[in-house]
Amino acid sequence: MCILTRFKPKVMNKRATTRQSSPSYELIPPKEHSSILYRKHGFPDPLVRWHYHKEYELHLITHSSGKVFVGDYIGNFYPGTLFLIGPNLPHNWISHTEEQEIYPERDQVVVFTDEMIQAARNVLPELTELDGLLQRASFGIEFQGAATIRETRSLMQKIATSSGLESLAHFLSVMGLLAKADQYQLLSSEHYLTITGEKNQQRVNQAVNYIFNHYHENISLEEVAEELGMQPTYFSKFFRQATGRRFVEFVNSLRITRACDLLVHSDLPITDICFEVGFTNISNFNRHFMAFKEMTPSHYRKLASTAG
Numbered sequence: 001m002c003i004l005t006r007f008k009p010k011v012m013n014k015r016a017t018t019r020q021s022s023p024s025y026e027l028i029p030p031k032e033h034s035s036i037l038y039r040k041h042g043f044p045d046p047l048v049r050w051h052y053h054k055e056y057e058l059h060l061i062t063h064s065s066g067k068v069f070v071g072d073y074i075g076n077f078y079p080g081t082l083f084l085i086g087p088n089l090p091h092n093w094i095s096h097t098e099e100q101e102i103y104p105e106r107d108q109v110v111v112f113t114d115e116m117i118q119a120a121r122n123v124l125p126e127l128t129e130l131d132g133l134l135q136r137a138s139f140g141i142e143f144q145g146a147a148t149i150r151e152t153r154s155l156m157q158k159i160a161t162s163s164g165l166e167s168l169a170h171f172l173s174v175m176g177l178l179a180k181a182d183q184y185q186l187l188s189s190e191h192y193l194t195i196t197g198e199k200n201q202q203r204v205n206q207a208v209n210y211i212f213n214h215y216h217e218n219i220s221l222e223e224v225a226e227e228l229g230m231q232p233t234y235f236s237k238f239f240r241q242a243t244g245r246r247f248v249e250f251v252n253s254l255r256i257t258r259a260c261d262l263l264v265h266s267d268l269p270i271t272d273i274c275f276e277v278g279f280t281n282i283s284n285f286n287r288h289f290m291a292f293k294e295m296t297p298s299h300y301r302k303l304a305s306t307a308g
Contacts, residue, residue, distance in 0.1 A: 071188025145183035
């Protein structure tokens with residue numbers, strides 16, 4: 001597996017980095033007489049929210065850049081990024097926009113179910129070639145081979161403009177292509193556990209939303225626990241089970257991710273970035289940055305400038 005790192009300069013809008021509150025589970029009505037469902041939408045859109053569903057989702061970004069959340073993974077997206085998300089794995093894409101900026105089309109999406117794949121697998125043994133791909137999708141996959149993404153985009157456009165057997169044939173071509181792809185990144189950690197049950201899922205969403213809105217401040221575990229009406233000890237265990245990370249690790253990962261964006265997208269001095277993202281002293285910032293990125297902030301900025 002080859003993991004690539006890309007940099008795409010973009011001025012961030014703080015307003016656009018907050019998750020939208022919404023129901024945690026998305027019910028996707030199946031398309032009559034079809035094994036797959038194709039759809040596209042813009043931004044903002046009611047479908048853009050921190051959510052999960054029982055279907056697989058092949059997701060191609062066509063316009064805008066921003067932040068992607070998959071399980072406990074936080075990263076960047078831009079036109080041409082391609083993801084495959086497995087069933088019941090929470091995810092969201094939030095575009096960075098200026099005030100009142102609208103994208104009529106942002107995504108092309110193909111949705112399909114595990115039930116369909118398994119039923120077809122029983123009579124079409126060739127589909128066993130997809131087993132590895134679908135297992136990897138449980139963590140979320142970002143594909144990074146330029147040729148793979150280019151061909152997938154072409155096939156998804158054919159899915160959009162066809163129906164019946166022709167559409168299904170294009171879909172199988174896409175899946176065969178992605179199953180053979182060797183340039184990709186797995187996103188969510190193996191320790192991430194989806195919390196089942198509507199009440200627990202809403203609590204997870206509420207906690208993550210609150211942390212994401214306040215991580216640049218002097219936020220504490222006790223503060224978030226109080227926001228959720230939980231005892232700190234219970235919340236600590238609950239949060240770690242839900243995200244696979246301790247509270248402090250999760251907050252610091254958000255801070256470092258934001259710092260990386262500022263290092264690439266701004267000319268702010270590193271000391272200013274340290275305080276902007278919520279650290280209280282430069283030595284602590286440098287230590288955590290090194291732990292997450294295995295390099296200093298100045299080295300990261302230098303690599304970003306040469307890669308851009």
